[in-house]
Every structure is written in structure tokens, then in C-alpha cells.
Amino acid sequence: MENQDFNKELLDYIYGEMSATEQKAFEQKLREDSKLKSEYDELTSVREELGKLEDKEVMEPFSTWGRRKSSSWNGRNKRRLVVFRPITAVAASLLILMVVGYLTGFSVSLNKTGFQVGYGKFISSTKEKVFTEDEVKSLLKSEIEKNNSMILARIGSSEQENNSRFASLETSLIQTEELNNQKYATNEDVERFFVSAESKNIESLQKYLATTSAYQQEYFKTMLTQFGEFMQEQRSADLNMIRSSFVEIKQSQNLQKKETEQVIASILTTVQQQK
Amino acid sequence: MTEVLENIALYHSKSLIEKSRKGDERAYGKLVGLWFKRIYNFSLKYFADHDQAMEVTQRTFIVVYKKIDRLNDVESFKYWLYKIALNHCREEDRRQKRNGWFSIFRSEEAHQIRSNLGNPEHEYQRKEKEEMISEMLKTLPEAQKVLIIMKEFEGLKFREISETLNISENTAKSRLYYGLKALKRLIEKSELNYKI
Secondary structure, three states: OOOOOOOHHHHHHHOOOOOHHHHHHHHHHHHHOHHHHHHHHHHHHHHHHHHOOOOOOOOOOOOOOOOOOHHHOOHHHHHHHHHHHHHHHHHHHHHHHHHHHHHHOEEEEEEOOEEEEEEOOOOOOOOOOOOOHHHHHHHHHHHHHHHHHHHHHHHHHHHHHHHHHHHHHHHHHHHHHHHHHHHOOOHHHHHHHHHHHHHHHHHHHHHHHHHHHHHHHHHHHHHHHHHHHHHHHHHHHHHHHHHHHHHHHHHHHHHHHHHHHHHHHHHHHHHHHHO | OHHHHHHHHHHHHHHHHHHHHOOOHHHHHHHHHHHHHHHHHHHHHHHOOHHHHHHHHHHHHHHHHHHHHHOOOHHHHHHHHHHHHHHHHHHHHHHHHHOHHHHHHHHHHHHHHHHHOOOOHHHHHHHHHHHHHHHHHHHOOHHHHHHHHHHHHOOOOHHHHHHHHOOOHHHHHHHHHHHHHHHHHHHHHHHHHHHO
């Protein structure tokens, strides 16, 4: 099935399974045959790659070999040893489990309530008390009585509370009524109040007007005096200003006259010189 | 160097196997110590998953423990051991395929664990490369993958592989050749993707 088109000698040479003379002859071939050389190179390169795959160090696992006396060992015993080793291991494991279970109080039980696994004591299935019909009735009766007495007590207390509330409400109503009575005045009282208030107002107005008219008269008098004084001062100031203006006009007229005389004089002199 | 160590291991294996067959448990313990890492790494390359590799390795040594008295030829211990490991790998692989979702979770978890280890950048790159090659190896056909693991990582000779897998040497060589070729193509493809 496998292709026989390969060089057996090449493999013998590569793996050093040739005699010295065979090796020499093959090396000669290798030098001469380039195809064979390339084949050789190819296989060698693969071997180089494979050489990178190093052996791994491994620890031999613990074994019981060599721990027994050789004299007591034969083919039969050996087989028995191999066969019984797992049984011994299982038995030892069970023994350890039993001891640990005993020490920790581990227990397993199967009863009517079910399958139980646990440590310590099991909580025993509780014997529930069963009541008879009469017991249930009496229990119900006592409970109803208790309930009724409680409700009655509550009703009594709420009645007292309500009474006290009604009493306080009544007193407050009376007080309100009294207040209402006090609140409204009669028409006569109102008229009397307005009349008294009117007369008081007139009196105070009269007093006010009297005082204010005297004060206003005084005020106007002083104001007029001050105004007269002011007007007088203003008049004298204006007169002074007019007077000084006249003086200024007169002075400028004189100056103009002098200038005109000078101009005429200068013209006369110029004319005279031209002549 | 690997070969020297393997020869030393094999030499010690012979006496240990003899003692184990006679019922010396101490000798069997030493035998396990000698081969545990090899079988673990063989399974790890097969699955690229620590948990699965660990499981297969442990199962392998349990079977060896049970059946070592039936091993007639001490010389064939190595092939016998690899054969048991490979059978368990195949069994685990079938189981993994049955529980697809679970294995996805597991490989994802393993990937996460691997990613969390080591912070420096070069360490990360190295791990990434390792993971990539592991994943590529996983995608190869099972027969080719087993050949590559046995030859490249376990250093078995073609004769030893043919004895372990009950196939001819030529078939072994052919599977290895085409496995390597397929791997080369995958590497080139991934490099191309990386460049893009």
C-alpha cells in the first residue's frame, strides 16, 4: 500500500545504520547526485526540527514496589496483590469515613417523615397535639367572650370620651352666643356715636382753622416785607448799573471824539506835507 | 551519548529483569525507575498531553508488573515494553476519540498549564515551537507517527522497530520516510502561515 519510491540507503545513512565502507560509498554518491543531496538535506532539516522536541523530566509516582520482602513474592501473590489493592483502598476509605462520621456525629436515617442526613442529634419529628371538638368549642367560646368584654370596655371608654366632648362643645356654644350678643350695637347707640363724633370733629376743625389762619397771616406779612426789601435792593442795584452804563457811554464818546480829532489832525498834517 | 546511556540502562535492565521475574519487588522498583522516563516521553510524544502520557505510562508498568514472569527472553524486554506502551497508547487514543469533548478539554487544560510555565520570551518561543511540532506529530497517520517516535526519540534500530511492531524493516523505513516528508510539508506550511 505504501509507496516504495524512496532511498532505503539514505535512511540507513542518516540514522547511522551502515558499515564504514557502505557509508563511504554512499557519501560519494551524495556528492555526485544533487537530487539525492537535496533529499538528504530535506530529511535532515526535519530531523533538526524534531530535535527541538526535548525529553521531559518526570517524577516516578510513588509505588509500593520494592517495599515487600522478595522471599514472600511469587506470581500468584503478585496477582492477588494487584487485585486486592483497590479493595483495600476502598475498605480503608470507608473505615476513615466511618471514624470521621462517628466523631462528627454524622448520621443518616429513613423514617415516615423522609430521608435525613446530618450531623449531631436529629430533631425528632414533633408529636403534634390533637384537639377534640369540645376543646375547640370551649376554646372558641372563651376567645369570643374575651373579645366581647374587650369590645364592651372599648365602647364604655369611648362613650365617656364622647360625653366630655359634648359638654365642652355646649360651653363653647354658650360662650359664642354671649359674644354674638355683645357684638351688635343698637341704632340709637350708633346715632349717639355719630353725633358725638360730629361735634368733636367740628370743634377740632374750628380750632385747627383758627390756629392756621393766624399762622398764615403772620407768614404772609413776613413774606411781603421780605419781598419789599428784596425789590428795593434790586431797584437800587439796577439804578447803579444804569448809572455806570451812562458813565461808560460818556467815556467812550469822549474817546471817540479824541480819536476823530487825532485822525483829522493827522489828515491835515499829511495834506499839508503833500502840499 | 544517548546510546551509551541506553546500553548502560539495558545492561542494568537485564539483571533487574531477571530479579523481577524471580519476584524481587525492589528490583522491579528500580526497573521502573530506569524506564519510566523513556515510556513517559514516548507516550508524551504520542499524545502531546501530560495527563494521558502519565496514565499510559502507569498502565504500562502495571501490566509489566503483572506479566513480567511470562517474559521468556530477557533480551526482548525493550521491544516488549514498547509494545505494551504502544498498545496502551492506542487504547487511550480510542478512548479519547470516544470522549471527544473530554479530551479537548484535557488538551486545552494541558496547553494552559504548559503556557503558564516559564515567563522569559525565549523560553516561551521554545515551548511554542515544541508544542507546534508535537501537534504536527499528532496529525500524522498513527503508523508514521509511531515510527518517527521510535526512531527519532527512542533511538530504536530499524531491526528493533520491526520486531516491536511485527513489520518488515523496509516497511518501517518506508513509514518513517513518508512520515518525515509529511512532517516537512507541515512545517513548511506553518512557516508560510507565520510569514503571511
